[in-house]
Amino acid sequence: MLKYCSIGSGSSGNCHYIGYENTNILIDAGLTGKKIEDGLKNININNLNGIFITHEHSDHIKGVGILSRKYNIPIFANLKTWQAMKDKIGEIDKKNIMVFENDKTYSLGKIIIRPFSIPHDSSDAVGYSFYANNEKISIATDIGMITDNIRKNLYKSKLVIIESNYDKNMLMMGPYPYNLKKRVSSELGHLSNEDCGNFCVELVNNGTKNILLAHLSKENNFPELAYETTKSILFENDIKIDKNINLEVLPREQISEIYKL
Numbered sequence: 001m002l003k004y005c006s007i008g009s010g011s012s013g014n015c016h017y018i019g020y021e022n023t024n025i026l027i028d029a030g031l032t033g034k035k036i037e038d039g040l041k042n043i044n045i046n047n048l049n050g051i052f053i054t055h056e057h058s059d060h061i062k063g064v065g066i067l068s069r070k071y072n073i074p075i076f077a078n079l080k081t082w083q084a085m086k087d088k089i090g091e092i093d094k095k096n097i098m099v100f101e102n103d104k105t106y107s108l109g110k111i112i113i114r115p116f117s118i119p120h121d122s123s124d125a126v127g128y129s130f131y132a133n134n135e136k137i138s139i140a141t142d143i144g145m146i147t148d149n150i151r152k153n154l155y156k157s158k159l160v161i162i163e164s165n166y167d168k169n170m171l172m173m174g175p176y177p178y179n180l181k182k183r184v185s186s187e188l189g190h191l192s193n194e195d196c197g198n199f200c201v202e203l204v205n206n207g208t209k210n211i212l213l214a215h216l217s218k219e220n221n222f223p224e225l226a227y228e229t230t231k232s233i234l235f236e237n238d239i240k241i242d243k244n245i246n247l248e249v250l251p252r253e254q255i256s257e258i259y260k261l
């Protein structure tokens, strides 16, 4: 079974677990090493084959150096992301520095992995698709807008973890300074609840059965609002949340349940 679990999701720290048979990987390690260790213990995972990095923002890399040094874990990222994060994560053993190219397909153990380019204000951000057991899971957070490359990679994923970062009104009326509001809502910023909801219609129409809303802003969103926004956009498009379509919001600080495909 292909397994997914969120160890934390939000602007204060992101870390996802994916496992298949004896291959266990993390996508980002943006919480403290201790929190990630506790999360993994919680789901009985005691070895990791690699950590895949989406981009160098601190809410995605905070614990990566510590974990790699302590447990001798390889870190996978593209070259520009390596260049941008190497001074932030401390010394990494040469053999654990793994460089990939975007939009190519790799494998680690029994999991096929494809990093794909996404628009975000970091050096070279990616989302990921994972394949095993004839199933596909995709993760895309920190995305300024939905591109055709994102569509191509996310369609036909049975489980999708997608960003639903902010509510447009809350962002506009909220405490952020003007420039930050502009950055968040730009095409290199984050995805709003509404844009997420519209894209979820496309996802469901292209085979997705399970959508987990991720990376919610603490200041400009809240779980019920993210959930209701996407749910009502789905409903307007004749898609009802039922036993065939599951929609959930990932918890910000706690570990999620384990999803099995």
Ligand SMILES: [Zn+2]
Binding pocket: 010, 011, 014, 057, 059, 060, 142, 215
């Ligand atoms: Zn982030």
Ligand SMILES: [Zn+2]
Binding pocket: 055, 057, 120, 122, 142
């Ligand atoms: Zn980011």
